[in-house]
Amino acid sequence: MSYDPDNVFAKILRGELPCKKVHETEHALAFHDINPLTPVHVLVIPKGAYTDFADFTANAGPEEICGFWQAVHDVARMTGVEDSGFRIVANKGADAGQIVFHFHVHVFGGRPVSGSMVRPARD
Numbered sequence: 001m002s003y004d005p006d007n008v009f010a011k012i013l014r015g016e017l018p019c020k021k022v023h024e025t026e027h028a029l030a031f032h033d034i035n036p037l038t039p040v041h042v043l044v045i046p047k048g049a050y051t052d053f054a055d056f057t058a059n060a061g062p063e064e065i066c067g068f069w070q071a072v073h074d075v076a077r078m079t080g081v082e083d084s085g086f087r088i089v090a091n092k093g094a095d096a097g098q099i100v101f102h103f104h105v106h107v108f109g110g111r112p113v114s115g116s117m118v119r120p121a122r123d
Contacts, residue, residue, distance in 0.1 A: 013047060043106060043107075
């Protein structure tokens with residue numbers, strides 16, 4: 001699958017669509033999910049054009065990979081869920097529930113998280 005530069009996250013990165021920003025670094029942007037599943041539900045996206053986890057790990061450089069995962073940790077700390085606990089999820093592909101094909105990680109927290117948090121399949 002090739003990267004679509006018109007996906008919603010690419011538009012957010014270019015400033016064409018708004019977001020409720022939590023954190024931004026050289027390598028990542030973090031913002032609140034518009035349909036949160038938990039009190040803390042933040043998306044962290046790399047600034048590079050990667051479709052999914054496999055694309056990111058295969059093609060991003062070590063500094064970008066490290067910077068991205070540091071931003072994920074920063075979000076957990078900044079949102080107050082680092083000590084109480086949080087879940088990180090990255091869906092890869094349509095069968096896993098990936099809707100936007102720009103690699104991203106969900107940071108869930110703010111309450112006990114158990115079981116599946118997958119949204120129902122769309123028709």
